Amino acid sequence: MIKALRRPLLLTLALLGAVGSFMMGSASAEPRTVLIGLAAPMSGLSGSTGVALERAAQLAVDDLNSGKPVIAGEPVLFKLLAQDDRADPRTGELIADYFVKSRVAAVVGHWNSGVGIPAARIYAAAGIPHVAPAVTAPAYTQQGDASAFRIVPHDGEGALLTADYVVRDLKAGNIAVIDDSTVFGTTYADEFVKSVKALQGRVGARYTVSSKTSDFNSILRAIRDNDPDVVFFAGLDAQAAQLVQDMRRLQVRARLVGIGGVVGPTFLKLAGAAGEGVSVVEPGLPSYKGPQWTHFEQAWKARYREDIYLYAPFAYDAVRVIAAAMREADSVDAAKVTASLHRIRYKGISGNIAFDAQGNLRDPVFTLYQVSQGRWRVIRSMGHSEKN
Structure with a gap:
C-alpha cells in the first residue's frame, strides 16, 4: 500500500517542481525589446529642434516602460534608437536603411520634408510604419505608401x-x-x-x-x-x-x-x-491642458530644466500613438500595426489624433x-x- 501511494506522490512532486521551474523561468525572463527609430536633425541650424524631438520621444518611451507593457501576452521593453539625419536627404536615406537592418518596429521621423519624402520610400519598401512629427509637404503621403503617417497638418x-x-x-x-x-x-x-x-x-x-x-x-x-x-x-x-x-x-x-x-x-x-x-x-493647439500634459510638462522640466520646444509634443505623441496601435493590434507586426494606425482614435497631449486614408491628420488645428x-x-x- 505504501509503495502504491509513493508513485503518485513522487509524480505529483515532480510535476509541481516542473511547474515551479517554469513559473520561475517566466518571471525571470527578459522582456522582448521593441525598437522605435527616431530620425531628426540634431546638429546644424535645426539641431535644437532635433534634440527636442529626441528628448520628447525618450520621455514617451520611459512612460510606456513604466507601465510594464504586455503585447500578445509577452512583456515588452520599448527602446529608442535615435539618429541625426543632419537635415540632409542622403543621410536620411542611409539612416532609413540602417533602421530597416536594425529591424525597428516603427519610426518617428523625419522633421524636414526634403529628408522625410525619400526616406519614406525605404520604410514603405520594408513595410515599416512611420509617423512624422513635422514633415508637412503634401507629397509625403501621396507616394502610394500605406505605412506613412503625419501627426501635423500638411502645407x-x-x-x-x-x-x-x-x-x-x-x-x-x-x-x-x-x-x-x-x-x-x-x-x-x-x-x-x-x-x-x-x-x-x-x-x-x-x-x-x-x-x-x-x-x-x-x-x-x-x-x-x-x-x-x-x-x-x-x-x-x-x-x-x-x-x-x-x-x-x-x-x-x-x-x-x-x-x-x-x-x-x-x-x-x-x-x-x-x-x-x-x-x-x-x-497645433495654442495651449495644452489635462493630466497627460501636466505629467509631460513636469517630466520635461524636471529632466531637461528648460522650456518645452514647440514641436516636442508631436514627437511624444508619435511614440505614444505607435504604442497604442500595437496594443490595439496586440502585435508588433508591421502590417498589423499599420492597419491599426489607420483605424486609431487617440487622445494625445497635442490633441485628438486620427488619420485619413492617406495617413494625413484628420481635423488639423493651427x-x-x-x-x-x-x-x-x-x-x-x-x-x-x-x-x-
Missing part, C-alpha cells in the same frame, strides 16, 4: 490659413514671397501663392534663396523698391531671424510673416528687437502667433471652421 492646409490671414486680416494689397529652395519651403510658398490668388490677393514678386544663405541684400533692395505690405518667408527660424534683421536695416517697412518651424526661442534670440510684430501660423515685447504671443487658434 496646403497651413498655407490656406496663412493666406487668409495675410489677405483678410492684414489686408495686404501687395505681397512679396521668398522661399528657401528646400522641398518644404518651395512647396509651402507654392501653396501660399495659389491660396492668395484664390482669395483675390496679389503677389507682386516671388524670390528663391538658398537655405544656407545669410545674404538677403540684393533681394531686399528689389523688394524695397516694390514697397510690399507683407513679406512672406517660407523658411526656418535662424534664416527668418537674419531676414527680418536685414529688412529693418535696409528700412523695408513690410511686415514679415513666416511658416511653421519659426516659433521658438531660436528666432527670438537671433532676431532681437527686429523680430517685433513677426507673425507665424504654426500647427495657432497664429505674433512676437510682442520679445515673446511669442498667441493671437488665436485656427482650423477647419475658419476655412469655410
Whole structure:
C-alpha cells in the first residue's frame, strides 16, 4: 500500500517542481525589446529642434516602460534608437536603411520634408510604419505608401490659413514671397501663392534663396523698391531671424510673416528687437491642458530644466500613438500595426489624433502667433471652421 501511494506522490512532486521551474523561468525572463527609430536633425541650424524631438520621444518611451507593457501576452521593453539625419536627404536615406537592418518596429521621423519624402520610400519598401512629427509637404503621403503617417497638418492646409490671414486680416494689397529652395519651403510658398490668388490677393514678386544663405541684400533692395505690405518667408527660424534683421536695416517697412518651424526661442534670440510684430501660423493647439500634459510638462522640466520646444509634443505623441496601435493590434507586426494606425482614435497631449486614408491628420488645428515685447504671443487658434 505504501509503495502504491509513493508513485503518485513522487509524480505529483515532480510535476509541481516542473511547474515551479517554469513559473520561475517566466518571471525571470527578459522582456522582448521593441525598437522605435527616431530620425531628426540634431546638429546644424535645426539641431535644437532635433534634440527636442529626441528628448520628447525618450520621455514617451520611459512612460510606456513604466507601465510594464504586455503585447500578445509577452512583456515588452520599448527602446529608442535615435539618429541625426543632419537635415540632409542622403543621410536620411542611409539612416532609413540602417533602421530597416536594425529591424525597428516603427519610426518617428523625419522633421524636414526634403529628408522625410525619400526616406519614406525605404520604410514603405520594408513595410515599416512611420509617423512624422513635422514633415508637412503634401507629397509625403501621396507616394502610394500605406505605412506613412503625419501627426501635423500638411502645407496646403497651413498655407490656406496663412493666406487668409495675410489677405483678410492684414489686408495686404501687395505681397512679396521668398522661399528657401528646400522641398518644404518651395512647396509651402507654392501653396501660399495659389491660396492668395484664390482669395483675390496679389503677389507682386516671388524670390528663391538658398537655405544656407545669410545674404538677403540684393533681394531686399528689389523688394524695397516694390514697397510690399507683407513679406512672406517660407523658411526656418535662424534664416527668418537674419531676414527680418536685414529688412529693418535696409528700412523695408513690410511686415514679415513666416511658416511653421519659426516659433521658438531660436528666432527670438537671433532676431532681437527686429523680430517685433513677426507673425507665424504654426500647427497645433495654442495651449495644452489635462493630466497627460501636466505629467509631460513636469517630466520635461524636471529632466531637461528648460522650456518645452514647440514641436516636442508631436514627437511624444508619435511614440505614444505607435504604442497604442500595437496594443490595439496586440502585435508588433508591421502590417498589423499599420492597419491599426489607420483605424486609431487617440487622445494625445497635442490633441485628438486620427488619420485619413492617406495617413494625413484628420481635423488639423493651427495657432497664429505674433512676437510682442520679445515673446511669442498667441493671437488665436485656427482650423477647419475658419476655412469655410
